[in-house]
Amino acid sequence: QLQLQESGPxxxxxxxxxxxxxxxxxxxxxxxxxxxxxxxQPPGKGLQWIGSIFYDGSTYYxxxxxxxxxxxxxxxxxxxxxKLSSVTAADTAVxxxxxxxxxxxxxxxxxxxxxxxxxx
Amino acid sequence: DxxxxxxxxxxxxxxxxxxxxxxxxxxYISSYLNWYQLKPGKAPKLLIYEASSxxxxxxxxxxxxxxxxxxxxxISGLQPEDFATYYCQQSYNTPYxxxxxxxxxxx
Numbered sequence: 001q002l003q004l005q006e007s008g009p010x011x012x013x014x015x016x017x018x019x020x021x022x023x024x025x026x027x028x029x030x031x032x033x034x035x036x037x038x039x040x041q042p043p044g045k046g047l048q049w050i051g052s053i054f055y056d057g058s059t060y061y062x063x064x065x066x067x068x069x070x071x072x073x074x075x076x077x078x079x080x081x082x083k084l085s086s087v088t089a090a091d092t093a094v095x096x097x098x099x100x101x102x103x104x105x106x107x108x109x110x111x112x113x114x115x116x117x118x119x120x
Numbered sequence: 121d122x123x124x125x126x127x128x129x130x131x132x133x134x135x136x137x138x139x140x141x142x143x144x145x146x147x148y149i150s151s152y153l154n155w156y157q158l159k160p161g162k163a164p165k166l167l168i169y170e171a172s173s174x175x176x177x178x179x180x181x182x183x184x185x186x187x188x189x190x191x192x193x194x195i196s197g198l199q200p201e202d203f204a205t206y207y208c209q210q211s212y213n214t215p216y217x218x219x220x221x222x223x224x225x226x227x
Contacts, residue, residue, distance in 0.1 A: 048218070064215070096164065100211075106170070106175070108166050
């Protein structure tokens with residue numbers, strides 16, 4: 001059974017960089033059948049697709065966040081990571097990592113999510 | 121970006137009821153529409169993909185329909201574990217976008 005688990009600081013100061021890691025078990029992020037991505041949900045608001053990475057290292061970023069986002073992968077650890085720079089209170093959210101099928105594009109597995117609060 | 125409009129935003133129902141949630145896309149998305157169930161502290165769960173295909177392991181009381189711009193999620197015979205928040209999501213164009221959610225509460 002595939003499992004995804006987010007990890008990282010729960011509190012980040014304004015203007016600093018938010019860093020999260022997703023550890024995947026029960027499957028390989030090197031598979032050409034899936035993209036690995038990040039989604040967030042600010043308190044009381046809707047879900048937002050942040051971006052994704054493919055097995056070949058190619059990435060897609062939501063244009064609204066593109067200037068501040070970097071997604072990378074460490075295949076030796078079966079992990080992928082999110083960095084979001086210059087954060088503000090508006091970046092406070094539950095951050096989910098997820099797997100998206102390359103064909104059909106369904107997001108079929110998600111992590112439980114981790115709350116990141118931006119505050120001084 | 122494609123806007124996804126869900127209705128209602130909240131819904132009260134009883135165990136055993138049949139409920140329907142609708143989702144409308146701001147432009148044509150073919151059948152690239154997925155439905156998810158979210159519960160606090162738990163991993164979101166894919167219910168329906170490509171508008172009407174039931175994800176493996178999901179009970180058959182969940183069903184989806186629609187194409188183009190208008191879609192529905194129906195739950196026939198609500199169970200206690202179904203009280204949650206439901207989201208639609210389009211995967212036709214990037215950036216993928218979600219509806220604002222429908223919170224299903226116990227009456």
